[in-house]
Amino acid sequence: MRQIFLLILLFIVGQWLVKALRRHDAQATQRGAGAKGANGGARPSDAPQLAEPMIRCAECGVHAPKSDSVMVAGQPFCSAAHAQRHAARPTGRDAR
Numbered sequence: 001m002r003q004i005f006l007l008i009l010l011f012i013v014g015q016w017l018v019k020a021l022r023r024h025d026a027q028a029t030q031r032g033a034g035a036k037g038a039n040g041g042a043r044p045s046d047a048p049q050l051a052e053p054m055i056r057c058a059e060c061g062v063h064a065p066k067s068d069s070v071m072v073a074g075q076p077f078c079s080a081a082h083a084q085r086h087a088a089r090p091t092g093r094d095a096r
């Protein structure tokens, strides 16, 4: 009968040890994240990248984020090179 009590006691102690270890790990990761946030300050998971509006290049038709686009004469372009190429032949596609 004592052996059963001993087994239960061992089980409880084991559970307590696992809980203590998990708590220790959580604290360590929280400290690590805090140190990273203090150093970098960037939170990539919170960055609303999908909220950025996309534009369609008037020259090649490629969709590019608005922050990377170039607006020339009210038309969006994926790069300055395409804006220049589009301006070099203004009657190309707009003639229709």
Ligand SMILES: [Zn+2]
Binding pocket: 057, 058, 059, 060, 061, 062, 077, 078, 079, 082
């Ligand atoms: Zn383009």
